[in-house]
Amino acid sequence: MDTDIGALTIIFTEFYYWLTVALMFLIHVGFCMYEVGASRTKNMMHTLIRTRC
């Protein structure tokens, strides 16, 4: 962090991983919808709350 390029590299890397985390949340929104959709109506809430979230 004691040179311009060093600081830029580290702060860019920090922001980059932060952004990947936000994008990867969508995988879990997707899994959630997918598994609830795949469950039969009688098991829907259980899949949503107990197994998924």
Next chain:
Amino acid sequence: MLIPVVTVSFFFFGWWIYFAFPNGPFIFEGKGLVPAPNAVPWSELMGPHLGGPPASDLVTADDTAFWARINGVFWAAFLLFSWTAASIVSGAVIERIRSGAFWLIAVMIGSVTWIIDAAWGWHWDGWMVKLLGYHDAYASGVIHAIAGGTALGVLVHLGPRIGKFRADGTPRNIVPHNPWLVTIGLFLIYTGFWGFYVACNVPIIGAGDIGSQGSMFTATTIYLTPTTLSAITVNFLMSLAGGLMAGYIISKGDGFWTYSSGLAGVITASAGNDLYHPIQALFVAVIGVVIMYKLHYWVERRFKIDDAVGAVAVHGYAGFIGLVLAGILLWGHPSSGFEGYAAITPWGQFIGAIIMFWVLGFIPGWILAGVLKKMDLLRIPREIEFVGLDLAEYHGRYLEESDVRRAEEDEARRAGLIS
């Protein structure tokens, strides 16, 4: 509850395992655990830190300067992988597993077994990379094969849902209650995969830090081998396209399998998507989808395995095949920029695939599910499965719904709106 149980356990020990276990332990030159001062839960670097001089002897000034701004986001990126590994298992076992049993399995794969495999084979210093030349840039094996293997191990003990198989042993198709939700869900998983792919890279690093010379800066894989976002973006899309086409053809236009095959295509190509030509990525995806589809139905009929969402096939078989194909197509490529590491070979990748799917996937899943079954804690009671888990656990909500509906009808009747 998958998300909170994996998050908390990954904070307390999952992150430490990644940094402590790259030697096996004791597999690589008899070396044991590696000190992991940034990753133990009591480290000052596990809390807010601005990178100044360390407050304790546990870490050095170099540790704090490097990790202060990276440790938290790097931990979170790995954690999202942990959730994904556990989520793959959750789809396979829905509608009959006990909640507590699933939470234990989720912690096992999310905060123990997958992160052990990451330390071994998804780490620039992992013993599998050094000795086997193991290459799995976008996690065909370290996430997908292990999760598919774990799901299969659990399913062997869990058994099929009531009504899945006819008396003569042929399977029935238990259809999703909402195909729209399934489709949009799969599209969102594709979308999230953009984050997954780029999270597998180190975004910028100087060539001097990756065993090379000069002042060039580049993105690298987790093995610190150079790559570009352009390369993996094209290969991601081409393998998605290959998977969708193959799935459409082989399933004769079945919506569920066409969409799932897009994912399976990406998963098959992921091990080598940093190095493949886009047309290779396309055909690798096609091969993976054809084999995983055939294998799914063969295993279902032969062993009476009821995988509710095809997760063992889409993630497990496709991931396994992807590792093996990468060994053939990338034979001889360096697995690392550092001296002395084995090159990529078919046998190194095949052994790697066995370790991922069977050794760290199937066997731990089979053992834990077996113990839970012996204690009668694995599967919900038969009578609850008949009426549905929601009636058993959320009956208060349904009673209130019916009560309100009856009150509305009484009101409407009094107002003369209905008879």
